[in-house]
Amino acid sequence: MMAHVLRRALRSLWENLSLNLVATAVISAATLLAGVYLAVMVNLTGVVDSWDRDVHISAYFFSDVPVDRRFAVKDELGARPEVAEVHYVSEQEAAAWLVDKVQDVEPVLAELGPEVLPSSLEITMADEANGPAQIAAFIDTIDYAEFEVIDYGQEWVQRFNTFLALLQVMGVVLGSLIFTAAVFLVGNTMHLVVYARKQELETMKLVGATWTFISLPFLLEGALQGLVGSGVALLGVYGLHRLLVFQLQDALQLAIGGEALSFLSWPACTGLLSAGVFLGVVGCLVSVHRFWRAAP
Amino acid sequence: MIRLYHVHKRYGDHEALVDVSVQVSKGEFAYVTGPSGAGKSTLLKLLYGAERPTSGKLLVGGVDASKLNQRQLPFLRRNIGVVFQDFKLIENRTVEDNVGLALEVLGTERGDIQRRVRAVLNVVGLKGKEGRLPLELSGGEQQRVAVARAIVNDPAVLLADEPTGNLDGAMAIEVMEILMAVNLRGTTVLVATHDAGLMERFPHRGLRFEGGRLVRS
Ligand SMILES: Nc1ncnc2c1ncn2[C@@H]1O[C@H](COP(=O)(O)OP(=O)(O)OP(=O)(O)O)[C@@H](O)[C@H]1O
Ligand SMILES: [Mg+2]
Numbered sequence: 001m002m003a004h005v006l007r008r009a010l011r012s013l014w015e016n017l018s019l020n021l022v023a024t025a026v027i028s029a030a031t032l033l034a035g036v037y038l039a040v041m042v043n044l045t046g047v048v049d050s051w052d053r054d055v056h057i058s059a060y061f062f063s064d065v066p067v068d069r070r071f072a073v074k075d076e077l078g079a080r081p082e083v084a085e086v087h088y089v090s091e092q093e094a095a096a097w098l099v100d101k102v103q104d105v106e107p108v109l110a111e112l113g114p115e116v117l118p119s120s121l122e123i124t125m126a127d128e129a130n131g132p133a134q135i136a137a138f139i140d141t142i143d144y145a146e147f148e149v150i151d152y153g154q155e156w157v158q159r160f161n162t163f164l165a166l167l168q169v170m171g172v173v174l175g176s177l178i179f180t181a182a183v184f185l186v187g188n189t190m191h192l193v194v195y196a197r198k199q200e201l202e203t204m205k206l207v208g209a210t211w212t213f214i215s216l217p218f219l220l221e222g223a224l225q226g227l228v229g230s231g232v233a234l235l236g237v238y239g240l241h242r243l244l245v246f247q248l249q250d251a252l253q254l255a256i257g258g259e260a261l262s263f264l265s266w267p268a269c270t271g272l273l274s275a276g277v278f279l280g281v282v283g284c285l286v287s288v289h290r291f292w293r294a295a296p
Numbered sequence: 297m298i299r300l301y302h303v304h305k306r307y308g309d310h311e312a313l314v315d316v317s318v319q320v321s322k323g324e325f326a327y328v329t330g331p332s333g334a335g336k337s338t339l340l341k342l343l344y345g346a347e348r349p350t351s352g353k354l355l356v357g358g359v360d361a362s363k364l365n366q367r368q369l370p371f372l373r374r375n376i377g378v379v380f381q382d383f384k385l386i387e388n389r390t391v392e393d394n395v396g397l398a399l400e401v402l403g404t405e406r407g408d409i410q411r412r413v414r415a416v417l418n419v420v421g422l423k424g425k426e427g428r429l430p431l432e433l434s435g436g437e438q439q440r441v442a443v444a445r446a447i448v449n450d451p452a453v454l455l456a457d458e459p460t461g462n463l464d465g466a467m468a469i470e471v472m473e474i475l476m477a478v479n480l481r482g483t484t485v486l487v488a489t490h491d492a493g494l495m496e497r498f499p500h501r502g503l504r505f506e507g508g509r510l511v512r513s
Binding site for chain 1: 341344346366367369370371372373374378384385386387389394397398400401402403445449
């Protein structure tokens with residue numbers, strides 16, 4: 001029975017190769033879109049997480065504040081209960097950090113002089129004082145005249161999170177639309193495959209074939225389309241990923257802080273493959289079932 | 297083998313069959329006759345489950361064919377062979393594959409299929425044509441392939457809707473002779489036809505329909 005099903009599925013694939021390729025391409029396109037979207041989301045979420053993890057306040061000194069005064073301020077702030085840690089970054093350390101992060105910046109820095117970047121205090125908040133409102137309140141209390149600029153990423157992170165949430169909603173809405181469209185397209189393509197085999201299927205029904213017997217090869221055909229389609233799409237996403245990593249290496253290091261772009265996780269990959277298989281199977285079964293009910 | 301009780305079949309407001317009650321015994325050979333539009337094909341469609349009666353009851357080989365759902369239908373059909381005027385062969389499959397299909401759907405093993413298909417092709421006189429495609433055969437030969445497919449799984453009932461309608465004299469007689477041979481093996485055979493010449497040559501019981509009513513049986 002299984003050998004028979006396999007034989008018929010392969011024959012159907014072969015005899016309607018171009019239609020099967022169309023169905024496979026549709027699945028491939030749909031899962032490619034989903035894959036790119038997922039990869040973008042994974043990386044954007046990763047960026048936010050890495051920011052969130054070290055939300056810290058950078059307070060930049062005017063360059064004429066004497067060094068012992070800087071350490072005095074550091075100690076005062078370090079004594080505050082909301083503060084977990086204060087780290088002093090000298091002009092030299094700031095320059096070294098930049099040189100380390102950005103290739104080819106060294107000659108530029110040398111030109112501008114070693115003290116072009118200001119010294120600063122990097123203040124890390126205690127976990128219980130890490131909320132956006134608490135940070136804002138804290139900043140209001142540290143208006144030392146020694147600070148030129150006080151900078152913190154929280155507001156940014158907040159906005160970015162809102163943006164991500166929006167992107168997620170859009171992803172779900174667009175994703176469902178694309179998925180429905182794909183089922184429809186695959187269904188209609190498979191309808192042509194079924195139609196090409198109308199004579200054979202009708203005869204089979206006439207001589208007493210069961211629904212299982214008729215549909216199993218199509219199920220297999222759909223699963224194969226889905227697997228190949230989503231497999232190709234995954235390769236495509238991976239190719240894009242490599243290309244971006246290669247092209248954007250330097251910029252990324254600056255933005256994300258040294259971590260490379262991450263690719264889809266294994267669960268996401270298997271999820272995409274299963275979605276492709278599901279698409280193919282549903283598309284095929286829908287059209288065979290339509291035929292089965294209408295046939296005499 | 298075949299029993300109908302007060303069977304009605306309506307298409308919209310057109311009555312294709314009106315209050316038909318009749319019985320055909322096991323091993324019998326009967327014609328279904330009448331003018332065009334009398335309801336001959338409709339009767340056969342009810343018997344092989346392609347249509348359901350609007351009301352009434354019909355039994356085929358003990359199976360109630362009036363209330364079958366799509367899931368039960370295959371099991372009715374495995375006991376019924378059907379032959380059509382236009383043969384309904386699969387054009388891109390060989391004679392052997394066409395006939396074997398009726399066994400394939402039962403899950404019969406390949407070797408077994410081949411053996412039985414060859415045997416039945418012998419019965420219908422197509423020995424040596426196993427590898428041909430239908431369109432490489434004459435009309436009479438194609439119809440004999442269709443008969444072979446209908447009887448290869450030894451059904452209790454053989455239904456034929458104008459089996460000789462597309463064939464000229466000699467070929468029609470060949471096919472009729474094969475149907476009689478099938479009947480002699482114990483199969484109940486029902487042939488819808490309006491070929492008076494054939495019925496004269498091979499006299500059997502006739503169920504005559506007019507305007508959907510059974511007027512003589
Ligand atoms: N699917 C259908 N929908 C509507 N009317 C139908 C349908 N099938 C058959 N009829 C009508 O039912 C009547 C009986 O049709 P049927 O095909 O049984 O006639 P018949 O005796 O086989 O005729 P013929 O000798 O021309 O084959 C006809 O008037 C036909 O128009
Ligand atoms: Mg008819």
